[in-house]
Amino acid sequence: AQSVTQPDIHITVSEGASLELRCNYSYGATPYLFWYVQSPGQGLQLLLKYFSGDTLVQGIKGFEAEFKRSQSSFNLRKPSVHWSDAAEYFCAVGVSRGSTLGRLYFGRGTQLTVWP
């Protein structure tokens, strides 16, 4: 069965520092990969997605992520974090075929705290 692991429940960084949030997935074929961000009391906003092609994808708000097939990973990065980036981040996997096509499998999320 498909699964997504975000090993870090909570990360704290200083404003201006670099950030990397980890995501590993389990799926037999090439997945569709997503990173979403959720602010308190809000829905999910899509940061970026990977479907195929270039394994380094750029998203909104200065975020990027790299798909590494050999490591089954899709880590999210940002070179310089802003205080407004404090939120919860979710990695998600969508399957490319089969009966669960269209369903998203989410990781448990990583809560990001930014120190001024």
Place this chain on the structure above:
Amino acid sequence: KAGVTQTPRYLIKTRGQQVTLSCSPISGHRSVSWYQQTPGQGLQFLFEYFSETQRNKGNFPGRFSGRQFSNSRSEMNVSTLELGDSALYLCASRLGASGDNEQFFGPGTRLTVL
């Protein structure tokens, strides 16, 4: 273009009651999915509707049901509410049925069961 809207935003019910939540997708989107978010279980898929037909269903009891109307608006219903049904219910819409269509989420309905 307006985003996904969900009504109501907040709801308080008591055990044993039933509740109906509504979701209006982005104009032109034909697929609507529902997710439950709780601190203990995280984000879990409930079901997906496309062109008024349920395409996928998650591992939830039959108390959870949904439907989609011809204008793509969707409702989900929870009968005989339990305390554990307290959660943020998120609706997401996407253009088509393909897995590479990105999903756009609404702000959610916060359901509290007392």
